[in-house]
């Protein structure tokens with residue numbers, strides 16, 4: 001890559017000179033910041049119309065390039081660019097301006113969490129219980145977004161930055177990467193002036209980034225062979241050394257030996273720019289995607305000279321080459337009397353794609369061999385998530401490893417979902433002020449928005465990457481709806497192995513029609529939630545897989561897609577009603593339905609598009625989509641109604657329970673939990689049931705059907721743990737974490753009475769509930785009021801004080817603020833009483849991934865020796881097979897026939913009571929059914 005240094009320096013120089021002009025005339029910065037590109041592509045095309053987008057304003061901080069200058073020697077490999085006039089009060093943004101594409105990674109803060117969360121206030125302030133192991137981060141959490149633009153359309157990029165208000169905010173700084181596959185970096189200046197770092201940091205930072213962050217983002221890396229994507233979870237300890245091959249306009253090959261230990265060992269000038277540039281000239285294509293799409297319909301045999309062409313249609317087995325091996329790319333063009341017009345552009349494109357991919361694959365392989373490297377990661381936007389390209393590269397890497405060529409073992413070709421964003425992301429992460437250097441992988445949650453309609457109460461920017469049109473605030477929703485329809489239309493994918501060319505040297509997957517911009521839906525927004533942690537009680541976090549249902553089985557996938565699609569109209573009705581049924585709500589409801597359907601269609605067609613797909617991901621995606629369209633809580637009124645109805649009958653239930661013997665009571669309590677889990681607005685069968693009676697009638701009916709043995713029935717083991725057998729007794733559990741599920745009868749008549757029983761036995765109880773609404777699940781915010789209502793002292797003096805246990809425990813746990821104030825002076829006769837607390841779980845889904853829980857929950861888990869997971873989402877769809885370091889009880893009613901058949905070989909409404917007991921030293925207990 002000769003000339004890189006000069007070009008980049010020139011580019012930066014350009015910024016410096018032209019910014020003086022900018023200051024005088026308010027001329028645009030678009031030309032200036034694009035100057036790092038090589039080959040002049042696009043430079044002249046750039047219209048200066050976006051010039052006033054990033055403007056000075058007294059109150060708003062912005063990107064101010066005036067008087068920008070390189071600090072130090074221009075010839076240096078690590079030039080620092082100083083922006084003396086830049087306020088560092090701007091958005092988190094990193095730009096990687098490449099020869100072909102601008103990659104933008106930006107950070108948006110989460111909106112301020114409500115501080116009026118009564119539960120948190122009471123827990124923390126009143127009782128001084130805090131998340132002692134919580135680290136303090138300079139950022140409070142937010143999102144990392146990935147966007148790309150063609151370098152010659154920098155105006156769109158600027159418009160986007162403007163529409164998203166990225167040039168203002170109260171953050172720290174901006175990073176700009178200028179160059180092409182460059183291997184430069186510079187240190188942050190200690191100077192107070194804002195600094196632009198010029199770095200091709202992708203490679204340099206990648207080592208660390210991958211190891212600590214991306215490497216553990218679920219399903220980042222994958223292999224791609226014969227049309228099949230397979231995600232690879234890489235053990236941190238086995239990552240190094242690896243070869244990073246960045247296929248941008250040109251190609252860099254970097255050997256990475258450890259954190260920050262890397263070396264550019266090779267490269268080639270035949271890269272993505274070559275394919276696009278040569279392809280454009282030869283086929284007259286107008287866009288890269290058009291060129292790629294052409295290749296899918298091509299047959300390279302018309303242009304490439306094959307081994308068979310030389311050897312009369314025969315293989316050449318002596319040297320291990322079959323007839324269909326390409327002997328010479330474009331070789332036929334010399335021997336025939338044809339002009340360019342005589343060749344199909346499709347064939348030219350395919351021939352070119354194979355030529356370049358093979359060449360890169362081969363050089364990569366040779367370099368891997370040279371250093372004895374087993375893994376090659378391919379990045380850069382040339383790959384563009386394109387199945388055929390990945391197959392071709394994998395094939396090439398593998399081809400040279402056929403026995404005859406093989407020497408020192410096989411190198412594996414791996415691809416990355418964030419393929420093109422490595423540079424921008426690496427630089428972003430390296431910016432120390434963000435505090436991101438301390439972030440751990442489980443603190444990044446990936447989501448797949450369609451383009452948020454609102455931020456800060458306003459509609460911002462066009463959603464789906466169609467940035468050619470001017471961002472029109474008014475028509476945004478209509479545009480979305482239209483776009484949604486386009487991408488909903490299923491895109492056919494040719495099944496693997498049908499290209500008809502055959503032969504081991506021909507990659508099989510060719511794909512169908514190319515999606516308009518695959519990367520827009522391949523890479524999600526990474527939510528940074530610094531308070532997320534791995535649940536400390538997981539027995540083996542590395543082996544933990546939350547999903548029980550594997551959707552890689554296509555039949556399974558289709559079934560659940562149908563279930564979710566059929567549920568959609570009803571959900572939209574509820575969501576719209578929950579927002580007052582206004583015209584705006586209806587429009588949002590429509591957009592939500594389209595967005596979610598679009599995701600479903602996309603995933604049905606390519607299940608691995610967003611990483612390995614499980615049922616929990618689908619259910620969470622639905623909630624995320626609702627939130628994206630500002631549906632805060634679709635089931636709010638249903639939850640309220642069911643809470644009220646259930647609270648009204650709770651005193652009678654508690655009285656009934658108190659009249660029972662301990663053992664009968666425990667059984668009745670578990671029956672009650674299972675029976676009340678029938679109130680699930682996410683299950684079709686149950687929703688149909690609700691038309692047939694009142695909440696209490698359905699609850700009674702459900703209870704009456706609770707006959708043991710249940711389909712999975714470990715109740716006897718649980719009972720033995722609780723009461724012992726004969727004279728062998730175990731002390732009560734110290735602390736139980738109750739992962740609660742639905743609002744209404746489920747929590748009020750099911751889990752609260754069980755919690756009360758544990759409290760009565762001296763076990764401290766922590767109710768673990770959702771941080772955000774999902775279906776009719778109760779949230780941590782809602783729980784204190786429900787508990788307070790359940791624990792209310794009966795004013796009617798004739799009623800016994802059956803709520804005392806709950807009330808005192810809730811007081812002790814800081815849940816009843818008012819009650820505490822009232823009882824401050826009265827002597828606490830039961831000061832030894834264990835507390836009842838509420839913590840949020842960190843998620844907003846009907847399922848729970850225990851690798852990412854709130855730090856509050858992680859802290860509460862430290863002393864816990866019993867976990868109770870309740871409901872289908874948390875104990876069946878996810879965590880059915882999860883193993884813990886303490887006793888664990890999983891309770892759920894199966895409200896879906898197919899799941900019942902598959903999971904427990906049973907029927908709908910069957911129940912699961914699965915108990916897994918830890919081996920106590922002096923264990924008196926048998927083992928559970930696991």
Ligand SMILES: Nc1ncnc2c1ncn2[C@@H]1O[C@H](COP(=O)(O)OP(=O)(O)O)[C@@H](O)[C@H]1O
Nearest residue numbers: 098099100101248249272273276288380381382
């Ligand atoms: N929409 C697109 N426009 C232009 N090039 C694209 C596009 N999508 C993928 N590419 C390919 O990606 C290459 C650029 O990759 P990238 O990693 O962004 O490198 P650079 O930093 O050199 O721009 C292009 O040369 C082309 O082969």
Ligand SMILES: CC(C)(COP(=O)(O)O)[C@@H](O)C(=O)NCCC(=O)O
Nearest residue numbers: 680682683684846871872873874896
């Ligand atoms: C989303 C759910 C897991 C919620 O169940 P819960 O955790 O409340 O018991 C469940 O409603 C579900 O799997 N529904 C889809 C299946 C169906 O409609 O049959």
Ligand SMILES: [Mn+2]
Nearest residue numbers: 741742777846
């Ligand atoms: Mn639920």
